[in-house]
Amino acid sequence: MEKNNFEAIVKESENIVSIAISGFLDAHTAHILEGAIKEQIEKKNFNIEIDFKNLDYISSAGFGVFMEFIEEIRENAGDLVLINMNKKIRNLFELLGFDLLFKIQTLEE
Amino acid sequence: MPYTNNILKLKLNADTKNLSFLRRSLFEFLSYNKFDEQKIMEVQLVVDELCTNLIKYSYQSDTTKVFEVSVEIIDKTIKIQIIDEGKPFDLTKYKSPNISEHIKNPHKGGLGIPFIKLFSNKIKYLPHPNDPHKNLTEILI
Numbered sequence: 578m579e580k581n582n583f584e585a586i587v588k589e590s591e592n593i594v595s596i597a598i599s600g601f602l603d604a605h606t607a608h609i610l611e612g613a614i615k616e617q618i619e620k621k622n623f624n625i626e627i628d629f630k631n632l633d634y635i636s637s638a639g640f641g642v643f644m645e646f647i648e649e650i651r652e653n654a655g656d657l658v659l660i661n662m663n664k665k666i667r668n669l670f671e672l673l674g675f676d677l678l679f680k681i682q683t684l685e686e
Numbered sequence: 687m688p689y690t691n692n693i694l695k696l697k698l699n700a701d702t703k704n705l706s707f708l709r710r711s712l713f714e715f716l717s718y719n720k721f722d723e724q725k726i727m728e729v730q731l732v733v734d735e736l737c738t739n740l741i742k743y744s745y746q747s748d749t750t751k752v753f754e755v756s757v758e759i760i761d762k763t764i765k766i767q768i769i770d771e772g773k774p775f776d777l778t779k780y781k782s783p784n785i786s787e788h789i790k791n792p793h794k795g796g797l798g799i800p801f802i803k804l805f806s807n808k809i810k811y812l813p814h815p816n817d818p819h820k821n822l823t824e825i826l827i
């Protein structure tokens with residue numbers, strides 16, 4: 578059985594928190610990212626970027642994590658910016674129309 | 687390998703930790719059958735969302751329960767069948783909010799069925815032909 582491979586590495590700096598995610602973001606792993614973002618909101622860190630560079634897959638449970646927090650973050654004058662997204666995952670965001678909701682920066686390939 | 691040239695069959699316990707094995711098996715099978723990366727991701731998403739719903743809602747995350755997944759290639763069509771013995775759930779009759787509603791009013795949850803419907807050409811939900819205690823969901827992509 579394949580190991581469930583997902584990691585969220587948090588780096589806090591003065592003005593922004595970066596969360597680098599890697600592996601497979603699905604119903605089994607979404608709680609890991611949910612916990613990481615929740616912790617930053619509790620610390621009143623509302624400027625958060627999510628680094629998608631090493632993310633291989635995202636299901637609706639992963640999208641649900643971003644949907645859960647985006648309003649609260651923006652109500653507190655912050656934002657959740659999605660950076661280094663690969664073309665495959667970017668296409669999925671566009672197909673679903675979620676590129677209208679989130680600021681996305683695509684990975685140069 | 688759990689597949690012949692054009693049929694993949696898997697029997698899995700109702701545990702979300704099995705989703706990654708399921709997606710990897712789909713990737714190997716569909717790559718072998720020369721489907722492109724975009725189509726493979728769409729099939730992975732549909733099967734992932736179907737199985738996640740089944741595990742969480744029909745089986746209430748009871749990991750002792752099992753379900754069967756079969757994927758068959760017929761010409762260029764991908765036929766997916768999921769057989770389970772959980773609480774019946776006919777997703778063809780479930781009126782889910784469309785994805786644009788989620789964009790207007792973002793919230794967690796409720797995206798799985800819109801994802802399935804977006805990438806599927808035909809969805810059927812039937813009693814299993816040989817066993818009235820089983821449910822059969824069939825999807826064509």
